[in-house]
Amino acid sequence: MKPTFHGLHEVAIFYEAQAQYGNVAYDGTKSQIPSWLREGTAQIVALLGTNDLITPGGAYSNLNADGRTVGPKPEGLCEKDLQDYEGLDKHWSSDCTFSQNFYAAELLVAMHGGFDALYNFDILYGKNEDWVADFKKAFGISREEFYKEWYSYLGIPQTQWPTIRAPKPAEHY
Numbered sequence: 001m002k003p004t005f006h007g008l009h010e011v012a013i014f015y016e017a018q019a020q021y022g023n024v025a026y027d028g029t030k031s032q033i034p035s036w037l038r039e040g041t042a043q044i045v046a047l048l049g050t051n052d053l054i055t056p057g058g059a060y061s062n063l064n065a066d067g068r069t070v071g072p073k074p075e076g077l078c079e080k081d082l083q084d085y086e087g088l089d090k091h092w093s094s095d096c097t098f099s100q101n102f103y104a105a106e107l108l109v110a111m112h113g114g115f116d117a118l119y120n121f122d123i124l125y126g127k128n129e130d131w132v133a134d135f136k137k138a139f140g141i142s143r144e145e146f147y148k149e150w151y152s153y154l155g156i157p158q159t160q161w162p163t164i165r166a167p168k169p170a171e172h173y
Contacts, residue, residue, distance in 0.1 A: 040102050
């Protein structure tokens, strides 16, 4: 059976949970990292895994470009912004909101510490309830500064950037 992005995406979600809770005693609840970052991480891991199994040594961006995985980079703001996905909400209301997760996580990896930082964020946040402090510690950039970087990356004029709201506190599921 040929591996698919969707199959490996499900495996990547378990990887994400394991990274966050691998060394922490489970007490019946889990703190949800921002859903955009959780989903974006799962998408990156799924693309990397699928690519390695189908085209070893190839670039996963070529696999992503085929349109059957994450989808194109948003060309502006989606109807829901990354800030709207800081909690438990996982209803990706469009292809735009689904794909922004991947491109935001990819931007973090590319500009702020690589895959080690992504993994370290999971480890740090698995041990406490302060995702905002752990985000800054892992990536070396504040949540607010990253959102500004994200809006700039999308090519949105600064006068049209959404207001940076207070972060959502940890939510449990």
